[in-house]
Amino acid sequence: MFGGIRMKRPLIGITSYVEPARFTVWEMTVALLPYTYIEQVVRAGGQPVVLPPAGEPAALVGRLDGLILAGGGDIDPARYGEQPGDKTGYIRKFRDEAEFAILAAALDAGLPYLGVCRGLQVLNVALGGTLHQHLPDVVGHTGHSPAPGEFGHLPIHPTPGTRLAKALGDDPVTVPHYHHQSIDHLAPPLTITATADDGTIEAVELDSHPFTLAVQWHPEAATDCTLFESLVAAC
Numbered sequence: 001m002f003g004g005i006r007m008k009r010p011l012i013g014i015t016s017y018v019e020p021a022r023f024t025v026w027e028m029t030v031a032l033l034p035y036t037y038i039e040q041v042v043r044a045g046g047q048p049v050v051l052p053p054a055g056e057p058a059a060l061v062g063r064l065d066g067l068i069l070a071g072g073g074d075i076d077p078a079r080y081g082e083q084p085g086d087k088t089g090y091i092r093k094f095r096d097e098a099e100f101a102i103l104a105a106a107l108d109a110g111l112p113y114l115g116v117c118r119g120l121q122v123l124n125v126a127l128g129g130t131l132h133q134h135l136p137d138v139v140g141h142t143g144h145s146p147a148p149g150e151f152g153h154l155p156i157h158p159t160p161g162t163r164l165a166k167a168l169g170d171d172p173v174t175v176p177h178y179h180h181q182s183i184d185h186l187a188p189p190l191t192i193t194a195t196a197d198d199g200t201i202e203a204v205e206l207d208s209h210p211f212t213l214a215v216q217w218h219p220e221a222a223t224d225c226t227l228f229e230s231l232v233a234a235c
Contacts (some may be wrong), residue, residue: 009047010065010235014038015057015099015119016050017072018092036220037070037116044228046235053098058105065235066112069099069119071218074181080130087134087180100126107209112234114227115214117179120204123214127206129187135180139198144177151176151221156202162193163213164203167230176221183216210234 016033023030031052041048046066051057061067073090077083079100084091099122106113115123121131132138135145146152155172158165183201186192194203194215206212211234219227 009045010232011049012041012046012066012068013049013051013060013064014068015070016052018053033070034220040220040225040228043225044232046232053095057098058101061102061105061109061111064111066231067106068114068116069103069122071117075121075125077133080125085133110210112211112231114231116220117216117218120214120216121181124183124187124190127187127189129183130185131181132184133181135182135200139200145180151178154196156194156196156217159193163205164193167226175217177217179216
């Protein structure tokens with residue numbers, strides 16, 4: 001039930017950005033989300049609900065069937081004990097506060113969870129891990145984020161036997177990337193379930209949770225919706 005209306009589709013909350021934007025005749029601060037997230041959730045059989053980082057979004061967990069933490073700017077490095085590097089940017093502390101709170105509530109409730117890009121990083125930091133603040137300094141190339149507004153297309157290697165491999169198969173899969181940060185120290189509760197050719201951690205799972213899967217790439221920008229179908233099925 002949601003607002004007294006019985007939903008036939010599982011209700012999937014998706015976190016959103018708050019950024020300046022221009023549309024029709026307006027230019028103002030808006031809560032926004034790439035529409036590809038909406039399309040993928042609907043295609044997978046879910047009912048998307050956009051969650052702005054305002055009020056008390058964590059209180060909505062009991063009314064949701066699943067949660068997606070979407071991509072976005074960098075997490076405040078203070079959350080993992082570091083100062084911001086010179087390439088770290090688009091930090092929105094209000095978004096950090098909202099998303100760390102809703103993630104904690106979702107994990108406590110056993111709510112099925114899919115983390116996308118930033119959503120993987122929030123999960124790792126929330127459970128005690130750290131991040132590489134600028135991945136090109138580590139791997140020596142910019143293939144994971146080749147240019148502003150341009151996805152990189154690199155293969156990832158799923159770990160056989162994991163939820164990810166059950167969804168995507170055991171063979172390498174080329175997926176759209178757009179990230180300049182990644183996991184450095186892995187949070188102890190997490191298991192690595194995919195890596196890139198250069199060793200970058202590209203997916204993790206939380207084995208102790210009914211369904212917690214997070215990927216560093218952008219499945220919402222892919223033609224395949226298997227990961228969204230897996231989330232909806234778990235709901």
